[in-house]
Amino acid sequence: MTRVVAELAGLDMRFGEGAGAVHALDKVDLLVHEGEVLGLVGESGSGKSTLGRCLLRLLQPTGGRVALDGDDITDWPERRLRKLRARMSMVFQDPWSALNPRMSIRRLIEEPLKLHTQLGRAARRTEAERLAERVHLAAAQLDRTPAELSGGQLQRVCIARAIATRPSLIVLDEPTSSLDLSVRAGILDLLGELRAETAVSMVFITHDLATLRLIADRVAVLYLGRVLEEGPTEAVMDRPAHPYTQALLSAHLPADPRERPKRIRLEGEIPSPLDRITGCPFQTRCPLVEKQCRIGRPPLLSAGPGQTAACVRLIDGSNRIAA
Amino acid sequence: MSLLEVSDLHTHFVTRDRDDRIRTARALNGVGFTLQKGRILGLVGESGAGKSLTVTSILGLLHPPARVVAGRALFQGRDLLAMSASERSALRGNRIGFVVQSAKASLDPLARVGEQLVRVQRAHARRSRREAMERAEAILAAVSIPDPKRRLAAWPHEFSGGMAQRVVIALALVNEPDLLIADEPTTALDVTVQAQILDLLSAAVRGRGIGAIIVTHDLGVVAQYCDDVAVMFAGSVVEQGPVAEVFPRPMHPYTQALLAATPERLRLGAGLRLGGPPPNLYALPEGCCYRLRCDRSRDVCRSAPPLAQVGDQRAACHFAREPAEAEA
Ligand SMILES: Nc1ncnc2c1ncn2[C@@H]1O[C@H](COP(=O)(O)OP(=O)(O)OP(=O)(O)O)[C@@H](O)[C@H]1O
Ligand SMILES: Nc1ncnc2c1ncn2[C@@H]1O[C@H](COP(=O)(O)OP(=O)(O)OP(=O)(O)O)[C@@H](O)[C@H]1O
Ligand SMILES: [Mg+2]
Numbered sequence: 174m175t176r177v178v179a180e181l182a183g184l185d186m187r188f189g190e191g192a193g194a195v196h197a198l199d200k201v202d203l204l205v206h207e208g209e210v211l212g213l214v215g216e217s218g219s220g221k222s223t224l225g226r227c228l229l230r231l232l233q234p235t236g237g238r239v240a241l242d243g244d245d246i247t248d249w250p251e252r253r254l255r256k257l258r259a260r261m262s263m264v265f266q267d268p269w270s271a272l273n274p275r276m277s278i279r280r281l282i283e284e285p286l287k288l289h290t291q292l293g294r295a296a297r298r299t300e301a302e303r304l305a306e307r308v309h310l311a312a313a314q315l316d317r318t319p320a321e322l323s324g325g326q327l328q329r330v331c332i333a334r335a336i337a338t339r340p341s342l343i344v345l346d347e348p349t350s351s352l353d354l355s356v357r358a359g360i361l362d363l364l365g366e367l368r369a370e371t372a373v374s375m376v377f378i379t380h381d382l383a384t385l386r387l388i389a390d391r392v393a394v395l396y397l398g399r400v401l402e403e404g405p406t407e408a409v410m411d412r413p414a415h416p417y418t419q420a421l422l423s424a425h426l427p428a429d430p431r432e433r434p435k436r437i438r439l440e441g442e443i444p445s446p447l448d449r450i451t452g453c454p455f456q457t458r459c460p461l462v463e464k465q466c467r468i469g470r471p472p473l474l475s476a477g478p479g480q481t482a483a484c485v486r487l488i489d490g491s492n493r494i495a496a
Numbered sequence: 497m498s499l500l501e502v503s504d505l506h507t508h509f510v511t512r513d514r515d516d517r518i519r520t521a522r523a524l525n526g527v528g529f530t531l532q533k534g535r536i537l538g539l540v541g542e543s544g545a546g547k548s549l550t551v552t553s554i555l556g557l558l559h560p561p562a563r564v565v566a567g568r569a570l571f572q573g574r575d576l577l578a579m580s581a582s583e584r585s586a587l588r589g590n591r592i593g594f595v596v597q598s599a600k601a602s603l604d605p606l607a608r609v610g611e612q613l614v615r616v617q618r619a620h621a622r623r624s625r626r627e628a629m630e631r632a633e634a635i636l637a638a639v640s641i642p643d644p645k646r647r648l649a650a651w652p653h654e655f656s657g658g659m660a661q662r663v664v665i666a667l668a669l670v671n672e673p674d675l676l677i678a679d680e681p682t683t684a685l686d687v688t689v690q691a692q693i694l695d696l697l698s699a700a701v702r703g704r705g706i707g708a709i710i711v712t713h714d715l716g717v718v719a720q721y722c723d724d725v726a727v728m729f730a731g732s733v734v735e736q737g738p739v740a741e742v743f744p745r746p747m748h749p750y751t752q753a754l755l756a757a758t759p760e761r762l763r764l765g766a767g768l769r770l771g772g773p774p775p776n777l778y779a780l781p782e783g784c785c786y787r788l789r790c791d792r793s794r795d796v797c798r799s800a801p802p803l804a805q806v807g808d809q810r811a812a813c814h815f816a817r818e819p820a821e822a823e824a
């Protein structure tokens with residue numbers, strides 16, 4: 174196995190105190206290896222963005238450990254983290270809130286170069302133009318402000334900023350969701366090239382299962398702040414072990430009106446992240462739920478080579494939802 | 497009468513360059529489509545094609561230097577583009593629900609989620625706070641926000657991307673509009689929640705007979721939930737018609753390229769050949785705007801393409817009737 178670049182151990186994140194506290198991450202363990210793309214999928218609100226922010230220490234977790242290149246950075250103050258910032262970056266989920274509306278696109282792309290590199294003014298300018306070209310932005314768009322670009326164009330500005338300093342770890346939060354397929358393919362190509370050139374590791378958060386298949390080496394599935402399943406992309410997507418993963422994959426919409434999705438419909442309430450859950454977080458909607466699912470927290474069990482899932486029904490192989 | 501009938505819509509960005517010469521970006525060039533009651537129209541096309549601009553033009557939400565220079569947008573027979581701003585805002589949020597693409601950024605960061613839902617109701621109807629708050633809770637539940645009662649008191653920044661997006665959908669639906677326009681309403685949602693939201697929308701369309709426009713890059717959403725589709729390229733609708741006709745037999749070469757490029761069929765390393773530079777809006781080519789990217793382009797394409805029609809399907813292309821080359 175290649176070197177571990179980042180490690181989350183027993184990561185816990187709560188927002189707020191007492192009865193109103195949201196338990197966004199519940200003892201998450203995760204490794205990111207050098208040069209690997211780790212895909213992160215899961216229910217909306219399950220803690221994917223929070224996980225990404227904790228990993229880059231944009232948030233201070235309320236429990237557990239974050240390690241980068243072997244250093245435990247969980248409690249590092251921002252002053253100390255600043256030295257690391259050039260080596261890690263994030264593409265935020267919402268490009269409209271991530272960019273200063275008063276800055277030109279050129280300045281926005283130059284900003285990380287100015288903060289984290291020694292490049293002079295002329296070199297920064299050339300580099301910004303090169304980056305813009307790599308994300309398929311036209312040179313004429315560099316002198317505009319964010320309000321003058323479309324959603325997909327803004328998303329590409331964010332990607333250009335994130336790769337500007339050639340970081341070793343990038344968290345990309347829905348980086349291609351508002352791109353059409355041809356631009357999306359171009360961006361995925363670019364990320365692939367970057368990986369080949371610099372061995373960058375990426376955490377790629379997406380709802381698009383087809384994109385996941387194209388880019389991710391491994392996938393982790395989140396639900397209500399817990400990792401329910403993890404493994405090599407093909408294994409998880411072709412033989413999903415956890416009932417939630419099975420339901421998720423079944424809801425994919427085919428792009429052909431003559432084909433109908435065979436969707437596993439989930440009944441039941443999604444538990445509130447404001448409440449404590451005993452047992453499996455999916456128990457309220459799982460078609461396969463049984464008594465023991467409500468008792469202890471299901472451990473991650475082996476579901477194949479390198480694949481694990483937190484479902485007690487794996488033990489006797491009764492974890493498949495009948496089609 | 498159609499619910500919404502947009503015709504010959506032109507929107508330009510007019511600016512002055514450094515030498516004080518006027519420069520015009522022709523971002524919309526005669527956009528036209530119709531939407532009937534009880535139907536969902538999917539608006540698709542590459543990034544920057546003018547999808548968002550089309551809906552913001554119709555709704556009177558443009559900012560300078562963008563300006564509608566020509567066109568009509570008849571909503572229930574009344575031209576939205578000829579109305580006063582106050583008439584239009586009386587419709588918006590009430591008879592017309594709008595989900596902006598920048599959903600999260602569009603929420604008021606200083607108001608609790610419940611308060612925002614109450615406000616939009618009371619702006620358009622006489623309703624007690626309590627009644628409005630009850631409806632707010634019901635609509636949050638309808639968009640699958642867990643624990644809606646407690647979440648009413650949350651601030652927008654406490655919501656995840658997809659939860660904020662669902663709040664914006666709830667805001668657009670809470671007054672039971674006749675027309676819903678949603679710009680990328682499900683991009684931040686996982687596929688199971690996406691399906692729940694689209695089921696909710698379909699139910700409103702089929703049940704109450706409203707009409708909806710969904711702007712999306714997700715062809716699966718169009719294939720499975722939309723009745724009609726309009727395909728945009730460089731500020732024009734190049735093809736439109738029922739999904740059941742357009743998807744199996746696209747007539748326009750751009751639609752053919754778009755539909756051929758499903759993510760399943762894309763392989764890394766092969767992507768770039770699909771696209772090509774977006775057309776320069778300041779100097780659009782004469783004739784067909786797709787001709788510089790089109791592999792069937794010939795001399796005749798320098799003249800404006802005629803509208804070819806087969807059944808309810810229409811495409812603006814000189815060679816629209818010729819069958820596509822078999823896709824590899
Ligand atoms: N600053 C905050 N204050 C309070 N609660 C928060 C805050 N940020 C996130 N949360 C809560 O934490 C949970 C996880 O949020 P997160 O944004 O990580 O979800 P997500 O998986 O990224 O979802 P999506 O796919 O919708 O973007 C949600 O219940 C959310 O409401
Ligand atoms: N002030 C401006 N001057 C010139 N062009 C502009 C200006 N503002 C926007 N544009 C251009 O108008 C075009 C239409 O943008 P629009 O936001 O409608 O695209 P879209 O189809 O919604 O794309 P996406 O799928 O990326 O959201 C874009 O190419 C954009 O760059
Ligand atoms: Mg998120």
Ligand SMILES: [Mg+2]
Pocket residue numbers: 323324325547548549597679
């Ligand atoms: Mg748009």
